[in-house]
Amino acid sequence: MNVYIIDDEQANREILQILIQRYYPEIRIIGESEKLDVFLNSTNLQQQTDLLFLDILMPDSTGFDLLNQLANRTFEVILVTGFDEFAIQAFEYSVIDYVLKPIDKDRFCSAVEKAKKRVLEKQILESAKSQLEIHAKIAVIKNKRTHYIESSDVSYMIGKSGGYTTIFCKNGDFYILSRSLNSVQNECFEIPYLIRASQSVIINLDDIVTCEQGGSGYIGLKTNDFEVFRIKTKFWGLSINLR
Template sequence: MKAFIIDDEHANREVIQIMLRKYFPGIEIIGEADNPKTFLNSPSLQQSTDLLFLDILMPEKTGFDLLNQLSSRSFEVILVTGFEEFALQAFEHSVIDYVLKPIDKDRFCSAVEKAEKRISERKLVQSVKTQLDQAKIAVIKNNKTIYIEASGIAYMVGESGGYTTIFCKNGESYLLSKSLSAMENESSEIPFLIRVNQSVIINMEDIVSADKGGSGYVGLRTNQFEVFLPRRKKREVLQQIEAYWKFR
C-alpha cells in the first residue's frame, strides 16, 4: 500500500510519517507536499496512491478544493485537520475517516486500519474482475463456434421458444438456442452480469443511468437500451448495482 501526505505544516507531515513508520511499516510513503498542486497536477501520482492524508485549511487551495477537482479517484482519503466543524462536509466527499489534530495515536490507527481494509477489499474485487473479464462465452454464427468475451456483452434478452439474443458493446448480436435462465446459470460467476427482470440480463459496466423512482428503469449505453425493473425486484437490483460500483 502506498500513501501520500498533503499538509502545509512540515511538523504535521512529520508526525504522520513517524506514526506510519512505527505502527504501519508495510505502508510505503511515496511523497509529501505542502499544498495540493503537486498531487492535483500529477495523474500518475494519483494512480500510484492508495491512501491520501489530507489537511483541509491550507493557503491557496483547501483539501476540499482538491477533492472537488478530482472527477474520480481510486484512492482512499483520511482528512487530518484541527477543525472538527468540517466533519459533515468531509463525509459528503466520501472520505474514509476524519482525524483531529493533535493526532491521537489510537484514533489515527483506527482510521488507517479502516482504510487498509477498504483498500484490500477493492484490490481483491479488482483482481477477481480482471480474471473474469477474460471469461468467454461460446456462441454459434455462420455454423462456426465463436468465443466472445463476457466483458464485451452489453445485455441479453430472452426470446420465445427458449432462445436468447446477446447484444454486444461493439454492435454485434448473436442468437443462441439457450434460454435466458440457462445463460444466467452459465454466467453466475461473472459479477458484472446480473438478471434484472424476467427477460433481460445486463452488464453493469454498460449502465449510464438508473431511475429509482416509480417502477424503475436502468439505462444502458449500448443501443440506448432501457430496462424495466419490476417493483418486486427493483430494490434488490439497485442494491446489487450499488454494491458492485462501490469498489469500482
C-alpha cells in the same frame, strides 16, 4: 497500500511518516508535498495512491479545494487538521475519517484501519471484476479456426449426448463444441446472465422476450431475426418448450 501526504507544515508531515513507519511498516509512502498542486497536477500520483492524508487549511487553499476538483477520485482520504469545526463538511466529501491535531496514536490507528478495510474491499471487487472479464468470452473452434464469442452475444446453449454442446448466438450463428454443457457452465459460472435452465439447456436472461406463468407456460428467447424459440423444461417452476 500506497499513501500520499499533503500538509503545509513539514513537522506535521514528519509526524505522519513516523506513525506510519512505526505502526504500519507494510504501508508504502509514495510522496509528500506542502501544496495541493503537486498532487492535483499528477494523474500518475493519483492513480498510484490508495490513501491520502490531507490537511484542510493551507496558506493559499484548503483540502476541500482539492476534493472539489477530484470528485471522481479512486483513493480514500483521511483529513488531518487542528480544527474540529470542519467535521460535518468533511464527511460531505465521503472521507474515510477525520483526525485532529495533535494526533493521538489510537485515533490515528483507528482511521488507518478503516482505510485499510475499505481499500481491501475495493481490491477484492476489482479482482472479481477482472475474473469476470476473463470469462466473458467463450473460445470455440469452427472451420479449423478459433473464434471468441462474447458471452453477451449468446442466446442459448443446448447440451447433447456424447459430450457435445451447441451454442446459438443472437445473430443466428451457431457453434458446436466437443465439450459437455457442464464444462461450458463451469467456464461461465461467474457470468450472472447465463443461467442453467435445465439439465440440457443454458439460457441468456437478457434474451428473454416472453414469460408465461403456469405449468403449461413458455419462456421465449429472441435472436436478431426476431424468431422466438421455446424451450421445454422446468425453469423456476415454469414449463418451457424448445422447437
